[in-house]
Amino acid sequence: MGIKGIWKWAVAGALYFWSLAAWAEYKLNLQTPQTLLGEKIYDLHTIITVICFVIFIGVFGFMFYAVFKHRKSVGHKAAQFHENIVVEVAWTLIPAAILVAMAVPATGTLIAMRDTSEPDLTIKATGYQWKWGYDYLKGEGEGISFYSTLSTPRAQIDGRDVAGRNANPNYLLEVDNHVVVPVGKKVRVLTTAADVLHAWYVPALAVKQDAVPGFIRDTWFKAEKAGIYRGQCAELCGKDHGFMPIVVEVMEQAQYTAWASAQQKKVAAAKVDPNKTWTPEELKAHGEKVYAQNCVACHQATGMGVPGAFPALSGSKVVNGPAADQIKLVLNGKQGTAMNAFKHLSDADLAGVITYTRNSWNNKVGDATTPADIKAARN
Amino acid sequence: MEAAHAHTPGYGHDDHDAHKPSGIKRWVMSTNHKDIGTMYLWFSFSMFLVGGVMALIIRSELFQPGLQIVQPDFFNSMITYHGLIMVFGAIMPAFVGFANWLIPMQVGAPDMAFPRMNNLSFWLLPPAALLLIVAQFMPGGGAGVGWTLYAPLSTQAGPAMDLTIFAIHILGMSSIMGSINIITTILNMRAPGMTLMKMPLFCWTWLITAYLLVAVMPVLAGAVTMTLTDRHFGTHFFNAAGGGDPVLYQHIFWFFGHPEVYIIAIPAFGVVSQVIPAFSRKPLFGYASMVYATASIAILSFMVWAHHMYTAGMPVEAQLYFMYATVLIAVPTGVKVFNWVATMWRGSLTFETPMLFALGFLFLFTLGGFTGLVLSIVPVDVQLHDTYYVVAHFHYVMVAGALFSAFAGIYFWLPKWTGRMYNETLGKWHFWLSLIFFNVTFFVQHFLGLAGMPRRIPDYALQFAEFNAISSIGAWGFGLAQLLFLYIVIKTITSGEKAPEKPWEGADSLEWTHLPTPAPWHSFETPPVVK
Ligand code: HEM
Ligand SMILES: [Cu+2]
Ligand SMILES: [Cu+2]
Numbered sequence: 001m002g003i004k005g006i007w008k009w010a011v012a013g014a015l016y017f018w019s020l021a022a023w024a025e026y027k028l029n030l031q032t033p034q035t036l037l038g039e040k041i042y043d044l045h046t047i048i049t050v051i052c053f054v055i056f057i058g059v060f061g062f063m064f065y066a067v068f069k070h071r072k073s074v075g076h077k078a079a080q081f082h083e084n085i086v087v088e089v090a091w092t093l094i095p096a097a098i099l100v101a102m103a104v105p106a107t108g109t110l111i112a113m114r115d116t117s118e119p120d121l122t123i124k125a126t127g128y129q130w131k132w133g134y135d136y137l138k139g140e141g142e143g144i145s146f147y148s149t150l151s152t153p154r155a156q157i158d159g160r161d162v163a164g165r166n167a168n169p170n171y172l173l174e175v176d177n178h179v180v181v182p183v184g185k186k187v188r189v190l191t192t193a194a195d196v197l198h199a200w201y202v203p204a205l206a207v208k209q210d211a212v213p214g215f216i217r218d219t220w221f222k223a224e225k226a227g228i229y230r231g232q233c234a235e236l237c238g239k240d241h242g243f244m245p246i247v248v249e250v251m252e253q254a255q256y257t258a259w260a261s262a263q264q265k266k267v268a269a270a271k272v273d274p275n276k277t278w279t280p281e282e283l284k285a286h287g288e289k290v291y292a293q294n295c296v297a298c299h300q301a302t303g304m305g306v307p308g309a310f311p312a313l314s315g316s317k318v319v320n321g322p323a324a325d326q327i328k329l330v331l332n333g334k335q336g337t338a339m340n341a342f343k344h345l346s347d348a349d350l351a352g353v354i355t356y357t358r359n360s361w362n363n364k365v366g367d368a369t370t371p372a373d374i375k376a377a378r379n
Numbered sequence: 380m381e382a383a384h385a386h387t388p389g390y391g392h393d394d395h396d397a398h399k400p401s402g403i404k405r406w407v408m409s410t411n412h413k414d415i416g417t418m419y420l421w422f423s424f425s426m427f428l429v430g431g432v433m434a435l436i437i438r439s440e441l442f443q444p445g446l447q448i449v450q451p452d453f454f455n456s457m458i459t460y461h462g463l464i465m466v467f468g469a470i471m472p473a474f475v476g477f478a479n480w481l482i483p484m485q486v487g488a489p490d491m492a493f494p495r496m497n498n499l500s501f502w503l504l505p506p507a508a509l510l511l512i513v514a515q516f517m518p519g520g521g522a523g524v525g526w527t528l529y530a531p532l533s534t535q536a537g538p539a540m541d542l543t544i545f546a547i548h549i550l551g552m553s554s555i556m557g558s559i560n561i562i563t564t565i566l567n568m569r570a571p572g573m574t575l576m577k578m579p580l581f582c583w584t585w586l587i588t589a590y591l592l593v594a595v596m597p598v599l600a601g602a603v604t605m606t607l608t609d610r611h612f613g614t615h616f617f618n619a620a621g622g623g624d625p626v627l628y629q630h631i632f633w634f635f636g637h638p639e640v641y642i643i644a645i646p647a648f649g650v651v652s653q654v655i656p657a658f659s660r661k662p663l664f665g666y667a668s669m670v671y672a673t674a675s676i677a678i679l680s681f682m683v684w685a686h687h688m689y690t691a692g693m694p695v696e697a698q699l700y701f702m703y704a705t706v707l708i709a710v711p712t713g714v715k716v717f718n719w720v721a722t723m724w725r726g727s728l729t730f731e732t733p734m735l736f737a738l739g740f741l742f743l744f745t746l747g748g749f750t751g752l753v754l755s756i757v758p759v760d761v762q763l764h765d766t767y768y769v770v771a772h773f774h775y776v777m778v779a780g781a782l783f784s785a786f787a788g789i790y791f792w793l794p795k796w797t798g799r800m801y802n803e804t805l806g807k808w809h810f811w812l813s814l815i816f817f818n819v820t821f822f823v824q825h826f827l828g829l830a831g832m833p834r835r836i837p838d839y840a841l842q843f844a845e846f847n848a849i850s851s852i853g854a855w856g857f858g859l860a861q862l863l864f865l866y867i868v869i870k871t872i873t874s875g876e877k878a879p880e881k882p883w884e885g886a887d888s889l890e891w892t893h894l895p896t897p898a899p900w901h902s903f904e905t906p907p908v909v910k
Contacts, residue, residue, distance in 0.1 A: 027829070053749075078725070099709060208762065214618075231831065234765040234766070236835045239523070242451065
């Protein structure tokens with residue numbers, strides 16, 4: 001194809017993208033901040049970008065001037081100067097002064113950003129492979145605790161339901177349980193992780209904080225407006241790193257109070273009596289739920305795992321062997337592999353999931369592990 | 380110095396033009412800086428293609444939302460090895476190749492100081508590359524941990540991780556040996572009269588880079604060795620349950636990692652500092668301040684590592700310190716940019732391909748420098764860290780910076796190396812295609828990052844779709860444009876027009892003024908006298 005052909009294609013391509021862009025809801029800048037601090041950061045970013053842009057235009061103004069006026073083809077003869085102390089000192093000191101001018105507002109904003117004192121509500125966010133767990137530690141709603149897992153249907157992700165995907169405005173940014181907080185209250189978020197690094201990132205609330213296993217970090221926000229704000233895990237954490245979003249729902253105070261007390265009641269109702277005696281069937285049924293929450297990402301619903309990465313539990317020697325060994329493995333994990341410790345699950349959860357795995361798929365051990373067994377194994 | 384001159388040419392009597400070894404032996408046993416330089420450059424280009432294919436796999440998957448082509452584990456592995464291969468396999472060896480070819484010629488020496496070690500430094504590279512490639516086929520696939528190899532994800536990874544660690548050990552050894560050679564050659568083998576402050580800037584930048592390499596490669600080796608012992612020998616350096624700290628890994632890694640970005644950038648500065656004066660027909664402006672600025676950048680680069688860890692959790696005082704120190708680096712970097720522009724000012728400019736790439740470098744590297752300045756401001760970085768903004772930033776400095784500078788260097792010295800001219804029209808096509816597609820690929824990634832798209836994800840929310848599609852198209856265009864480069868180089872070597880003795884009017888270093896074109900097998904059997 002000749003030059004003409006190339007141009008035709010280029011124009012067609014440009015038109016195509018222009019038409020896409022015309023209906024797209026794309027963004028060219030930071031998300032609209034929903035906190036006062038976020039606004040400060042937004043402005044800081046604007047100021048710095050503008051300063052950079054002005055310097056850029058200035059410097060390359062000179063360069064392009066030279067490119068057009070000092071070229072050999074217009075007959076320009078080269079001067080031979082190669083030093084000038086005055087300009088050299090000037091262009092060291094002036095940028096230094098500009099940088100100091102940038103650092104001053106940045107310092108103020110940073111100090112405000114790190115001040116997590118006197119929160120109204122404290123929530124712990126724990127990163128797991130691959131979901132978030134939330135515990136309301138202090139403030140209204142204390143004691144609420146839940147997991148928050150991606151709720152986008154698998155079929156939309158792997159392409160079996162493209163229409164569904166295209167019609168889903170929150171594709172990959174939706175979860176089963178939102179983190180609910182009251183509007184206008186200072187919320188301190190403690191971050192930690194159970195396995196590897198994760199990061200708790202909600203752009204509109206201007207927070208990003210790494211979640212480090214074994215350590216607690218903190219950050220805070222105070223939302224000015226009720227609404228739903230979406231973010232994602234921002235630190236590579238393995239296979240489903242792209243599939244563990246964060247959804248924060250900011251409610252008006254009254255609504256929040258209602259939500260919190262409903263949740264607290266639910267928590268109380270769901271509290272399993274530690275002395276409850278379970279039938280094997282109950283354990284297995286409970287275990288299936290626990291498995292779906294905690295184990296499917298790796299070992300799969302079929303129990304077949306992912307060859308090479310995650311072993312099958314169906315037919316596994318460990319699962320079909322003595323229960324004590326399996327309890328130990330699931331409680332403590334296996335150091336140096338993706339099989340992490342699951343100590344944080346309750347005795348009933350662990351008893352359930354172990355009973356379930358020993359009696360599902362091709363596994364027909366036939367025994368039941370009780371919460372008491374787990375309790376004994378913990379010590 | 381005299382002793383070195385007396386010995387080096389004598390190490391192999393049979394190495395003279397008349398009976399230089401032929402066939403495969405010429406390459407495997409080579410102790411000749413030019414042959415070794417050539418091998419470095421071809422190795423680098425092959426790795427560039429391998430890393431490029433990986434980049435295209437990544438970008439093809441990201442062309443549309445949803446998982447189309449690859450699964451997440453494989454995607455993560457591509458991210459990891461694309462980064463490792465481009466950094467350690469493509470860019471670093473490319474500039475070592477330039478160093479080999481040019482430093483002896485530019486300081487008036489017959490060869491590198493330790494020719495046999497030079498051979499070893501090169502031949503360590505292919506096995507390391509092989510390990511990185513074989514890692515893809517280990518049970519569980521390649522390690523999907525990112526090129527930063529952060530613990531504890533790296534402790535979790537499969538056996539591919541061990542191969543990767545081993546590859547890094549080997550690459551580190553190669554770099555250190557190469558550096559020792561470069562430092563010794565520059566310090567001990569300069570021709571009479573070639574004082575340090577008369578050296579071409581390219582030699583200066585490599586002298587400084589070589590010191591950086593010697594200082595930080597062992598640090599990286601330490602970090603990955605600690606990962607290795609955590610994985611297999613029951614240590615807990617990075618495991619909180621055993622009293623360790625995952626963030627410790629990040630501190631060690633970035634103590635290597637930040638100087639590493641200057642190890643990539645500084646030789647690129649050197650190449651550009653040769654090319655711009657040559658096509659401006661005017662001496663480099665502010666030679667001495669260039670040397671001092673480069674040295675200050677190198678020293679400062681040891682003091683800013685934690686700007687990669689603003690969200691990892693640090694006392695606010697530490698964040699303030701790292702912010703101020705990072706911002707400070709902008710000053711010497713600015714000085715360099717101003718000097719280059721001042722070199723062009725009132726020159727007599729022509730725009731052959733090397734100059735075009737050098738100007739592309741100047742323009743886009745500076746853009747990447749500015750986004751770096753934006754990222755150095757902690758509150759802003761907290762928004763942008765680990766998003767596509769960072770991906771855009773580092774590709775502006777590594778691709779439009781280092782890679783464009785390497786292209787400038789290749790076009791500039793190819794006539795000297797081969798005695799043949801490249802095709803100027805095709806060279807210009809290569810430049811413009813690269814420039815346009817580079818920006819199509821990476822400029823839009825700034826917007827993605829600002830809007831909140833995290834990096835290292837195989838699938839994304841719908842509002843990111845348009846820019847990702849554009850970026851992927853740009854990536855394919857950029858990739859294909861590099862095949863044109865391969866064609867140009869091969870064509871030049873096999874059937875290019877004969878190059879004139881001095882193809883570039885304004886070039887003034889020893890390799891242009893004191894040696895015939897193409898450069899002879901041994902550069903300076905008797906040292907030239909530099910006035
Ligand atoms: C020599 C040139 C290049 C170098 C040195 C380079 C380097 C890197 C590095 C260090 C990473 C980070 C990997 C990680 O996060 O673990 C990366 C990521 C990436 N690069 Fe490159 N790259 C180069 C060329 C390219 C080209 C030409 C393309 C596109 C055609 C490309 C596309 C990408 C993409 C899509 C990512 C993934 C970003 C992410 O982490 O999410 N790279 N590259
Ligand atoms: Cu995560
Ligand atoms: Cu850095």
